Amino acid sequence: MYYAELLLVGLIWGCTYAMMALGLTLVYGLLRILHVAQATVFTLGAYIGLLAANYSGSLAVAFIAGAIAAGALGPLIYRFVYQPILDRPPFVALVASIGVLIAMEDGFRLLFGPYGLSFEHNTWFTTTYSFAGMTMNLVQIWMVVTAVVLLSAFAIFATRTRAGVAWRATVSDPPMAESFGISVSGVRYVNFLIASVLAGIAGVLVGLLNNLVEPGMGSVIAYKGLAIIVLGGLGSVPGTLVASLALGVVESYGTVFLDKVLDRDAIAFLFLIVVLMIRPQGLLGRR
Amino acid sequence: MTLLEGRNLSIAFGGVHAVENVSLAVAKGELLGLIGPNGAGKTTLLRLLTGILPPDTGHVFFEGRDITRMPIHRRAQLGFALTHQIVRPFREMTLAENVMMAAAGEVTVRPWKALVAVNARRERERALGLLERLGIADGADKLARNVPLGYLKRMQAARALALNPRLLMLDEPLAGLNAAEATRLADLIVDLNAGGITIVLVEHNLGEVTRIARRLLVLHNGALLGEGEPRAVMARADVRDAYLGADVHA
Amino acid sequence: MDYYVSVATFAALNVILALGLNLISGFCGQVSLGHAAFYGLGAYAAALCSVAGVPFPLAILVGVLVAGIFGIVVGFAALRVREDFLAIVTMGVGFLFLGAVRKQPWLGAEMGIAKIPSPLDKWGYAALAIGAAVALVVLSLHVRRSWMGRAFGAVAQDEDAARTIGIDVAGYKITAFFLGTAAAGLAGGIYAHMTQLIIPDTFNFIQSITILAMVVIGGIGSTIGVVAGAILLTLMPELFRFINDYKLLVYGALLLLVMRFSPGGLAGLLQRLGLRLA
Numbered sequence: 001m002y003y004a005e006l007l008l009v010g011l012i013w014g015c016t017y018a019m020m021a022l023g024l025t026l027v028y029g030l031l032r033i034l035h036v037a038q039a040t041v042f043t044l045g046a047y048i049g050l051l052a053a054n055y056s057g058s059l060a061v062a063f064i065a066g067a068i069a070a071g072a073l074g075p076l077i078y079r080f081v082y083q084p085i086l087d088r089p090p091f092v093a094l095v096a097s098i099g100v101l102i103a104m105e106d107g108f109r110l111l112f113g114p115y116g117l118s119f120e121h122n123t124w125f126t127t128t129y130s131f132a133g134m135t136m137n138l139v140q141i142w143m144v145v146t147a148v149v150l151l152s153a154f155a156i157f158a159t160r161t162r163a164g165v166a167w168r169a170t171v172s173d174p175p176m177a178e179s180f181g182i183s184v185s186g187v188r189y190v191n192f193l194i195a196s197v198l199a200g201i202a203g204v205l206v207g208l209l210n211n212l213v214e215p216g217m218g219s220v221i222a223y224k225g226l227a228i229i230v231l232g233g234l235g236s237v238p239g240t241l242v243a244s245l246a247l248g249v250v251e252s253y254g255t256v257f258l259d260k261v262l263d264r265d266a267i268a269f270l271f272l273i274v275v276l277m278i279r280p281q282g283l284l285g286r287r
Numbered sequence: 288m289t290l291l292e293g294r295n296l297s298i299a300f301g302g303v304h305a306v307e308n309v310s311l312a313v314a315k316g317e318l319l320g321l322i323g324p325n326g327a328g329k330t331t332l333l334r335l336l337t338g339i340l341p342p343d344t345g346h347v348f349f350e351g352r353d354i355t356r357m358p359i360h361r362r363a364q365l366g367f368a369l370t371h372q373i374v375r376p377f378r379e380m381t382l383a384e385n386v387m388m389a390a391a392g393e394v395t396v397r398p399w400k401a402l403v404a405v406n407a408r409r410e411r412e413r414a415l416g417l418l419e420r421l422g423i424a425d426g427a428d429k430l431a432r433n434v435p436l437g438y439l440k441r442m443q444a445a446r447a448l449a450l451n452p453r454l455l456m457l458d459e460p461l462a463g464l465n466a467a468e469a470t471r472l473a474d475l476i477v478d479l480n481a482g483g484i485t486i487v488l489v490e491h492n493l494g495e496v497t498r499i500a501r502r503l504l505v506l507h508n509g510a511l512l513g514e515g516e517p518r519a520v521m522a523r524a525d526v527r528d529a530y531l532g533a534d535v536h537a
Numbered sequence: 538m539d540y541y542v543s544v545a546t547f548a549a550l551n552v553i554l555a556l557g558l559n560l561i562s563g564f565c566g567q568v569s570l571g572h573a574a575f576y577g578l579g580a581y582a583a584a585l586c587s588v589a590g591v592p593f594p595l596a597i598l599v600g601v602l603v604a605g606i607f608g609i610v611v612g613f614a615a616l617r618v619r620e621d622f623l624a625i626v627t628m629g630v631g632f633l634f635l636g637a638v639r640k641q642p643w644l645g646a647e648m649g650i651a652k653i654p655s656p657l658d659k660w661g662y663a664a665l666a667i668g669a670a671v672a673l674v675v676l677s678l679h680v681r682r683s684w685m686g687r688a689f690g691a692v693a694q695d696e697d698a699a700r701t702i703g704i705d706v707a708g709y710k711i712t713a714f715f716l717g718t719a720a721a722g723l724a725g726g727i728y729a730h731m732t733q734l735i736i737p738d739t740f741n742f743i744q745s746i747t748i749l750a751m752v753v754i755g756g757i758g759s760t761i762g763v764v765a766g767a768i769l770l771t772l773m774p775e776l777f778r779f780i781n782d783y784k785l786l787v788y789g790a791l792l793l794l795v796m797r798f799s800p801g802g803l804a805g806l807l808q809r810l811g812l813r814l815a
Contacts, residue, residue: 034624084797090621091568095753096796098570098746103789110783223628223742230622259640266636269629273614276626280617339697363703375698377691388691389702394684396705398712401684446702 005134006252012140014248015147018241019202020221021228022151023074023195025240028229029171030191031086033093037077037100038199038225039218044104045070045200046207046217047112054120063204070200074192101219108215116214125211139208146205150198151241158237167191220265227272233282243283247271289351290315290454290485291367296335296345305331307509308345313454313487318480320500320517321489324530328509329489330372333458336487337369338362349454364392368452372459372489374439376431382442383427386414389449417445422471436463441472454485461492473499497521505529542659546731548771549666550724555751555767556673556760557720562749563758564686565713566693567615568624571631572748575718577740579604579725581638584650584735593656597726604722605715612714616707620696631745638737649736653729662731669723670764677760680716689713743785750788754795756804765803 020042027035049066053059081100085092119125124138158164170177170187178184206221207213228247232239247268254267262270275283291313298306306328313319323329334340336347338359346355349367377385387410388395394404418424421441426434431442440463447455457476461469473495480486490496497503497517505512505520507529513520520526558572583600587593611630615623638644645651657665680686691699692709699706729735747770755766770788774781799806 032621034621081793081797085800088796088800091624092796092800094568094624095749096793098749099789099792099794099796101789102743102746102785103787103793106783106786106789110786219742223632226625227629230618230625261637261640262633263636263639265632266634269632269636272629273626273633276618276622277614280619337701358705358707359700360703360705363701369701371698371701375695375701377694377698379694380690384687388687388699388704391684391687392703395688396703398685398688398705398708401688402680404684405679405682407684407687450703 003253004132006256007249008134008136010249010252011245012136012143012248013251014245015144016202016206017221017224017228017248018151018244019147019198019205020225021232021240021244022154022237023198024222024225025229025232025237026171026191026195030188031082031093032090033082034090034097034226035195036094036097036222036226037081037104038074038195039101039222040104041070041074041077041196041218042199042203042206042221043108043213043215043218044073045196045203046213047108047117049200049204050117050119050207050213054117057121059124059208063201066200066204067197068200070203071193071197074196074199075189078188078192101222105215105219112213112215114215116212116217118211118213119208122208122211124208139205143205143209146201150201154194154198163190224265224268227269231272231275231282233284236282236284239282239284246283288315289313290317290349291336291487292348293332293336294346294348296332296342296347298331298335298340298343304509306335306342309506309509309511310345311504311511311514313485315485316480316483318477318486318499318501319488320496320503321487321506322491322493322496322503323506323512327506327529329506330458331509332506333369333456333487333489337367337456363450364396366451366453367456368447368450368454369456370443370447370458370460372462374436374443376439376442378432379430381428381430382418382423382434382438382445383411383414385431385442386417386445386449387411389446390414390417392450413449414445417448418442420448421445421475437465437468440464441468444472444475448479452484454487455479456487456489458489459491460488461490461495469495493521539659542663544771544775546659546663546666548768549663549670550728551748551751551767551771552670552764553666553673553720553724554748555755555763556670556677557717557724558748559717559752559757559760559763560677560680560720561713561717563752563763564680564689564693565710566689567710567713568620569627569717569745570624570742570749571611571627571629571634571745572717572721573740573742573744574631574634575604575608575721576725576728576744576748577634577638577735577737578607578718579722580729580735580740581644581650581725582722583726584653584729585644587654587730588650588652593654593730596730597723600726600729601719601722604725605719608714608718608721609711611718612711615710615714628742628745631740631742635737635741638740645736647737649734650729651734653733653735655730655733657730662727666724666727666731669727673720674760674764681760685709685712747784747788750792752802754791754802756802756806757800759802759804762802762804762807769803 024035024038027033045066048069049062052065053062081096082093127138128135158168166182167187170182170184174184228243229240232243250271251264251268255264258267289312293311296306296309321329335342346353390410390413395401415427418427423438423441426438477499500517503517503520504514505526513523561567561569579600582603583596586596586599618626639647688704688709691704692706696706751767751770752763756762774784780787795802
């Protein structure tokens, strides 16, 4: 039973990683940018969600506020950080992105204080359910539900709607899409919007799960998000989802079995490195 | 005597056979043209021969030695040089520096040897000589990113020559050049061949290729369609059909 | 006076770290986000040796070699992944180093290694660090002028083209990793003996980014620019209290501004004004 519980915990984290990594894959697929600054979007979502929850007393309001704040910040980062340097080598955008990330870590510290904030009425955190000998709280259940709903919605958008088809066409061949009258620039904004909203909601969820929102909460999850898109194989959406869940589960078991030798982050990156040495193209990537 | 041989080379991309069971031999001293309509697999075959792509099946031999899995830089050190269809200059170097890099093979062969070598006069003289020979000496000290395509195409040929190659594989060296430049480069190719370098040429410019090549190989749908003396090959009905068919569908 | 001596020593150590990364990223074009791991490897290896009674010069040498050998291993790993992903893999190496050290009792885990024997006084370390930094500046300038530097440039600009003209791309990448990480190991060995106490957190991701910031702000690829960047970023927090409290904010903003307006860093800026730095 213990092992089943570990599997479950791993999958729950995997869902959170997926919400983060999907956005990173979308950005990488379209612009070849490793969008580390997504961590900033995630953290902003969490802070705004927390402030909204504590002010209004409603978690629903928290998610809406977090999603809106994150959804605004992502496209702004694109407009003011990436767009002016798109024609430079990928290294330039990566370093600029790291700049945003570390600057904003201190920025959040200045704005919201260094010690982190907690939810005043985190009812999801205190509501627990037991079944088959396993205990979960409501945040964990919502994490899974939200990830499944949002990722399914994304899949329907990408495959069944005109906008989604236009978006995919742009990802695979921008000049061709442009000749069909698709606004490439519009697609990029939509891309950052989707990625950021997902990250913002994930931020609120992780804030609820830890019952703590702090300036550095986004960095490690963003680094792991990058590891996941590499693991999944480069702009491959199914690969990203598989890699997210796999990483969650590997971490979950690893922290138990490798506790004496490695910490959680090291396990995640060891997994990345081992997989890449065996399959340089990633789990589901093609050569 | 055979210098380069490909035996039963095949490769497929996602189920499509780009090159299927092609065998060919290039004799020492030959000037061989490799032609075929768009999508026939010419560039893919060249990549299999040069090692840019590993074949799914089959082998490549250079002077009787199996080099199928040999890294590209080792092949270059053996005297097996190539140029890319799309020019690949070192963009932040001058044209002379680009060619010097290739001329310095003896020095750069081991990193530690390269660390103690600073002098570049010999390489520079050689590079300037080659640029002169290709008619682009006036661009020697311009950055590669600032010169027109015609210069880069010829610089690339100079860079390959700086390796002192015994075998030179040229992927569409005339594309992007105007008629006068193309004729001049084609004549140079003949000169080089007369000087002892074996040359394999993939080329779309059929006029020039039938003029200078002594033997043609025709590729169609990833397989060899025919080979022989240029005029005879071009007169064959199936070769004409392959080209015309491709043009009709294109 | 002591204060100035110690600031100068730290500036020299940062110069060594930044020039090492510049060899890898600036000269050979291989992005590394895990340079602090090699700084840490050198520090831990040298510290363990000294604690075990190995003479100081030998301990330093062991630190250099351990870092350099791990650098070669990472260099081999780097050959297997595409360019974009190298940044992520090297970042992973940093986390792996940190996560492994934190869990090893024989490395002191979170508490690190204390009471490392210190054979020199403040002035001695300053002389050693500055001497090593100067030696590395000379080496960097020489590499740039040599055929090794030219070959690094070819690898950085177009790997495939470099291969077709007979350059052993793998060999040069591994050489760059070895030289750059060995330099970091040297800085680590000196640091460990000077402070007599090392903890894992000194060698974290932020440290890697700080070293990267020195390289990028100074001007990636330019030896003199990188030296200036390292010294500048060492002095800034000492001179301004606010910068010390919000280091990340300042470094991050500088990284962003440099990438946006002058990707060549300080050296690029001066070049545009007509001054060419080596």
